[in-house]
Amino acid sequence: MNYKMVGQIIAPIMAVEAVFMLPPFVISLFDRDSRTAVAFLLTIAIIMAVAAVLWLWCRKAQKLFQAREGLVCVALGWIVVSLFGCLPFIFSGQIPNFIDALFEIVSGFSTTGASILQDVESLSRGILYWRSFSHWLGGMGILVFVLAVLPATGRGGYGMHLLRAESPGPEVGKLVPRMKQTAMILYLLYILFTLLNFLFLLFGRMPWFESICTAFGTAGTGGFSIKNNGMAGYSPYLQNVTTIFMILFGVNFNIYYMLMLRHFRSVLKNEELRLYIIVIVCSILFITLNIRGYYASLAETVRHAAFQVSSVITTTGFATTNFDQWPSFSKTVMLFLMFIGACAGSTGGGFKCGRLLLLLKTLRRNIRKVLHPQMVQVVRANGQVIDEKILDGTSSYLAAYVIIFIFSFILVSLDGFSITSNFSAVLACLNNIGPGLEAVGPTQNYASFGVISKLVLIANMLIGRLEIFPILALFSRSTWSHR
Amino acid sequence: MKILIAGDGKVGAALTRQLSAEGYDLMLIDSNKQVLESSQEKFDIMAVCGNCASMEVLLEAGVLDADLLIAATGADEVNLLCCLTAHGINPNIHTIARIRNPEYNKQLYLMRDIFALSFTINPEKQAAVEIERLLKFPGFLKRELFAKGRVELVELEVDAGSKLRDVSLNDLDDVVHCKVLVCAVLRNGNAIIPDGRFVLREGDRVFVTAPTNTLAVLLKNLGIITRKVSxxxxxxxxxxxxxxxxxxxxxxxxxxxxxxxxxxxxxxxxxxxxxxxxxxxxxxxxxxxxxxxxxxxxxxxxxxxxxxxxxxxxxxxxxxxPQIITKLGRMDNLDILRSLPIGSIISPKELCCDTIVQYVRAMQNQTGAAISLHSIADGQAEAIEFQVDETTRHRGEPLKHIKLRNNVLIAAISRDSNTEIPNGDSVFDKGDTVIVVTSSKQVIYQLNDIFA
CATH class of the missing domain: 3.40.50.720 (NAD(P)-binding Rossmann-like Domain)
Incomplete structure (x- = not known):
């Protein structure tokens, strides 16, 4: 393990976080909210001091950087950013408990949107901004941002290891030969879409501060709301805008890049995108049929069904209605959507449509193989043969996912809530959605869980966002051993 | 600038390392997936797996907006077809093909025209030329020619009996009795661009610039007998x-x-x-x-x-x-090899790579580009030759008044048929050839880059 090289990457991550704390600091100053302003200033000072020490200590690092350094950088980077990111909550006294503050910020960065707050509207605007902004930064990834702004460093291709470890999906590749440019293209697209979303919301007469926070929450597919009743209080126009943008942010960003290059044919033929859209359309259809009569008009029914479906499949977690009160078929569909998640390479979480696709194709291949043992078969996606290594990786991802799910489920059960609550809580955290069913339903929150459960759920959120392996790598002895 | 490299073999890998460090957008094409994967992990590049002579693969690699294609696969014919196809798709692309078969050697110039190649390269022939030059001056480990052969950069080893041992560079003239300049020293695997107070030690490898006509004197004064190789x-x-x-x-x-x-x-x-x-x-x-x-x-x-x-x-x-020259295909463990008495080391791969890098830099910068480029001291330093033109700054100023960047040194100034090893009072002017030695960590594209 090349500790110093890891330090060299974590230091700028911290500096980036400190810089991003300046806007909420300014907002607090503007609101004459001295307590919050001081909290942010203090946090910035602490981060910069620690980052400076780390930077000095790690100045002279060997250049050796391999997959395990990449995994550790990403895992530690996220943990460090979360630990420092929760300090403003504590210093400002608005979430005094450390575990609660950590839960809230991890939920933010991992774009989960699960909250321990009973009364969101009592928070100051600086804190609300920081909470929503953590979604935005966590959505595309902190390291990707660092890769985009930092000067392209020297010889190695270590950016590839970082991108692979942080970006979701079974197969992560660059858009253009240079890592820095790839990261910049991703962030520029991301900023452009967020800005569009913000303007559409503003056009629907949402106040500007709420528009910013909602756009951040939608873009990162996070789901922190700044209202106690979530999105329910907004006009149908605003809800529909959010529905559409949630779906857009759940699409692989490579698709937008291909659209930019006018490769329309390959976009149309993208199987993951097709699956994603089919699942959304079918779910909306089924749920609409199932919940007819619950709402006044068909238009309203479709609106709520569409909003909830896109909110859950993209793992955002906004809500316009309490889907916990829907009939059990609809709730089951929602649980299924929670598991699937968005497309690979999007800002959404979950198991990913792309993985599901590969898994189904592998299954079909293996069944055929039972019938025709001699037959040589390959798995194709988008017309290209998929490497066996990637198929293996997908299967083992599923195995790891299930094992982690079961362990977390058992640990969380100790708190004595109903099985549905616990099951959906773990599912909602591991897939970065936010609201689950019953005790953690859309109108509830996670405040009532005990310390151990909260820690387990915090771990679940990070594991889910970083797609299991970076965090698991931290616990492997061979990660820390000498070469 | 976007560059396609077809063939991720030894030369391809060396080119990838050098060119990606210099900040070009690289796209690698090879039919071996594993090689490409390891390259992608090591360097900041993209790769396409497939036959580089097929149109589909070339298009996927983005030949349409590429500026240069370097074909360095194992087969000459594939290289030619690859360049030909690429040129057919994108007439503006520059193409470099590696042609190594001696049977094609005589028709190289003709082929350049027929196949619209910008440049052909033959690593083995280049290596042969290099070895022949070394054989003409036994005693030097390496010779690099500059300014149409009027200036040389030679590599010497300071061994236990050498007259250079424990000599400070300020006193160098008293030992060798001729005008030479030590422009780089390789000590314990690290390249140093020395100043006057630097003292040579046993085991150092010294890189010296000298006018070609003083080489014989230099060897004689150093006590290295030059006997003609027969x-x-x-x-x-x-x-x-x-x-x-x-x-x-x-x-x-x-x-x-x-x-x-x-x-x-x-x-x-x-x-x-x-x-x-x-x-x-x-x-x-x-x-x-x-x-x-x-x-x-x-x-x-x-x-x-x-x-x-x-x-x-x-x-x-x-x-x-008396004289030994060793050819190596891989230069990975040079530090260890240097400790063995195996004489001069020649690597066709590195020579070929230098030539192509020089071509690329010249493409990047049409005016004021380097005339030639040689990597010295195990690739840790570079000696680059430039022509002074009207855009060059500080013309006619004595060197002692010019502030250069760190780790940059003017090793020789060649004017007409005279070569001057510069001191503080030397000046350069339009039309002169200047040889600059710099550490490889910084890239010098044109002469004005050397000024602080």
Missing amino acids: SVMLVGGGRISFYLANLLQKSGIAVQIIEKDEERCLELAGLLPSTHVIHGDASNLAILESEGISDRDAIVTLTGMDELNIFISLYGKSCGV
Whole structure:
């Protein structure tokens, strides 16, 4: 393990976080909210001091950087950013408990949107901004941002290891030969879409501060709301805008890049995108049929069904209605959507449509193989043969996912809530959605869980966002051993 | 600038390392997926797997908006087809093909026109030329030519008996009695661009610039006897041996080639009338002995196996052969190899890579581009030749008033037929050729880049 090289990457991550704390600091100053302003200033000072020490200590690092350094950088980077990111909550006294503050910020960065707050509207605007902004930064990834702004460093291709470890999906590749440019293209697209979303919301007469926070929450597919009743209080126009943008942010960003290059044919033929859209359309259809009569008009029914479906499949977690009160078929569909998640390479979480696709194709291949043992078969996606290594990786991802799910489920059960609550809580955290069913339903929150459960759920959120392996790598002895 | 490299072999990998460090957008094409994966992990590049001569693969690699294609696969014909196809798709692309088959050697210029190649490169021939130059001046480990051959940069080793041992550079003139400049020193694997107070130690490898006509004086004053090489033994009968034997024959040097493949021996014997071709396995030392290795003035090991080359070179050293040149395909463990007495090291791959990098830099910067570029000190430093033109700053100012960047040194100024090893009062002016030595960490694209 090349500790110093890891330090060299974590230091700028911290500096980036400190810089991003300046806007909420300014907002607090503007609101004459001295307590919050001081909290942010203090946090910035602490981060910069620690980052400076780390930077000095790690100045002279060997250049050796391999997959395990990449995994550790990403895992530690996220943990460090979360630990420092929760300090403003504590210093400002608005979430005094450390575990609660950590839960809230991890939920933010991992774009989960699960909250321990009973009364969101009592928070100051600086804190609300920081909470929503953590979604935005966590959505595309902190390291990707660092890769985009930092000067392209020297010889190695270590950016590839970082991108692979942080970006979701079974197969992560660059858009253009240079890592820095790839990261910049991703962030520029991301900023452009967020800005569009913000303007559409503003056009629907949402106040500007709420528009910013909602756009951040939608873009990162996070789901922190700044209202106690979530999105329910907004006009149908605003809800529909959010529905559409949630779906857009759940699409692989490579698709937008291909659209930019006018490769329309390959976009149309993208199987993951097709699956994603089919699942959304079918779910909306089924749920609409199932919940007819619950709402006044068909238009309203479709609106709520569409909003909830896109909110859950993209793992955002906004809500316009309490889907916990829907009939059990609809709730089951929602649980299924929670598991699937968005497309690979999007800002959404979950198991990913792309993985599901590969898994189904592998299954079909293996069944055929039972019938025709001699037959040589390959798995194709988008017309290209998929490497066996990637198929293996997908299967083992599923195995790891299930094992982690079961362990977390058992640990969380100790708190004595109903099985549905616990099951959906773990599912909602591991897939970065936010609201689950019953005790953690859309109108509830996670405040009532005990310390151990909260820690387990915090771990679940990070594991889910970083797609299991970076965090698991931290616990492997061979990660820390000498070469 | 976007560059496609077809063929991720030895040359491809060396080019990738160099060009990606210099900040170009690289796209690699190879049919071997594993090689591409490891390249992608090591360098900041993208890769496409497939046959580089197929249109589909070239299009996928983005040939339409690429500026340069370097075809360096194992087969000349594939390289040619690859360049031809790419040029057909994108007429503005520059193409460089590696052509190594000696049978095509004579038609190279014709082929450049027919296939619209910008440039062809033959690493083996280049290596042969390089070796021949070394053989003309025994005592130097490496020679680099600048300013149309008027300035040389030579590499020397400071051994226990050397007159240079423990000499500070300020006192260098008193020892060598001629105008030379130490522009880089390789000590313990690290390249240093020294100043006047620097003291040479045993084991240092010193890079010296000198006018070509003072080289003989330099060698004499250093106590290295220059005896003209009159007989050379080449071990291994590959392409380099063929080119080299051809060159040496012309200057009347007796050449012996030892090759273990009988058919190749016959072929060589047919091609090289005045060369002794010996059929035998060079790993069997008795053969070397019976062919009189100890009486040769020089031995050049050119087999396809690096280990064997090193071993035979070591044996040659123990037999007391005055000059030894070892060819290496891989330069990975240079630090270890340097500690062995295997004489000069020649790597066709590195030579080829230097030439292409020079071409790329010239493309990048049409005016004021480097005339030639040589990497020295295990690739840790570069010697670059520039022509001073009207855009160059600080013309006519004495060097002592010009502030240069760190780790940059002006090693020679060549004017008309005179070459000056510069001191503080030297000036350069329009039309002069200036040789700059710099550490490889910074990239110098044009002469104005050297000023602070």
